[in-house]
Amino acid sequence: MAFPTRVCAVCSEEFELKPDKPGFANRCPECSEPEQVDSTTKQRMDADERNALMEANEARRRAMRDLLYRKDG
Numbered sequence: 001m002a003f004p005t006r007v008c009a010v011c012s013e014e015f016e017l018k019p020d021k022p023g024f025a026n027r028c029p030e031c032s033e034p035e036q037v038d039s040t041t042k043q044r045m046d047a048d049e050r051n052a053l054m055e056a057n058e059a060r061r062r063a064m065r066d067l068l069y070r071k072d073g
Contacts, residue, residue, distance in 0.1 A: 003018050004023070008028040009027055010027055010028075012033055013028050
């Protein structure tokens with residue numbers, strides 16, 4: 001059985017669309033490969049930053065809860 005032939009949306013090359021092909025159906029296998037993400041671009045957070053983020057999230061949750069459940073008297 002022949003596989004359907006498609007044209008890549010990125011590089012305009014023809015390719016066969018095979019079952020279990022990773023990536024998008026409109027991209028060839030070469031263009032569907034995920035880009036390598038450099039692990040050095042991730043930023044590490046120290047305890048103070050995590051604590052500040054946790055407190056900010058808690059304040060957001062509290063504000064949303066107060067807005068959603070306040071009683072208009």
